[in-house]
Amino acid sequence: MKFHPRLTMIAALLASGCAAVSPGAIQRLDEARAAYRSAAADPAVQKNAQAELQSAAGALEDAERAVAEGGPSELVEHNAYLAEQRAQIAQRTAGTRSAEAAVAAAGEERRRLQLEAREREAATAREGLRKAEEAKREAESRTAMLEAERLEKQKEGTAAAGLSAEVKRLETELADLRAKETSRGWVLTLKNELLFDTGGSTLKPGAQRALDNLAQFMQKHAERSIAIEGFTDSTGSKDVNQQLSEKRAWAVKAALVARGISSTRIDARGYGPSFPVAGNDTPAGRQLNRRVEIVIDPS
């Protein structure tokens, strides 16, 4: 019998295929098992590449079965190769899913960051607006305050100027009146000779004009109060002089009240010979000390 060359070859191949699996194929299978175990142990693969892992497991089973059936070695190697490649595919697929999840998470993070940035910008803008408004209000209130101060000063100035002018006019009109501006305010000094007889506390008819003028002045400056202070020289008893100075101050007050000035605006008191303005050793000095002072309250 003559063998056909091809049939001989096939028979040889079958014989080799059905013989014990080659060490190379066994090594290949070991590598495939390791690749599969590595993929199966990866939680990401378990979670995201189950189908690919199952496919690798199927190929590995085919390879194991081929080994159990004694080959052929090429079939073992083929299935081991498929199993190893699929195990790798499973790991790459799982890696891709994880990266895609990271992209999605980053997208969320980005939206959150943008929202945060917008909120910060809005807060900054609100703060800026608030500060600007506050600064504007402060500036306005400062302006208003300065304006009020200016008006107040102007009013005071006008009032002071008005008072001074009035006092000067009084001084000019009444020959026996001297006006002096002191720290207590304006002080008008009237000589006793103009108002009273020596030793008396009854106002002389000649005092009427001065009292009229004084009353007019007080009506014009209704906001002001005055103090009427009586003084004597040191001649005679101190008590008598004290009483005399008081009576004279009261007489002036009574005359002003009689002219319609409220008694609450007038304080009358006597100091006798105290607070002399000149020496009592000469007639001229004594004459200067005998006086009534009218102090105009400065406010």
Added chain:
Amino acid sequence: MTRTPLIPLAALALALAACASTDKPEREMGAARAMVSQARPIAAVDAPQQLAEAQLKLGRAEDAMQRKQYEHARILARQAEVDARLAWSVAENARAQRNATEVQDANRALRQEIERNPQ
């Protein structure tokens, strides 16, 4: 990974041809062609080695088909498909990793920008 010897494959094909059906492996060929086509555009850059392996095996599978060595063609087609699938997976994974790095870097930059401009 690319160590599969072709001579034993041919031997396996012949061995299988001897004891299995000799149907044309049209389904396996179609799947391999489709997978190689799918992988080619994206794997050319990110998985050239795996793609080249798949294309080589697909070419040999086509040759085997021409020579009517159907079992040889079936085995080559299956390996070409799995190689192309791996090429595609590697390239997809590289693309996804790049995307992730890109968006994470962008976020880091944005965060720094926000922190640099406090109120």
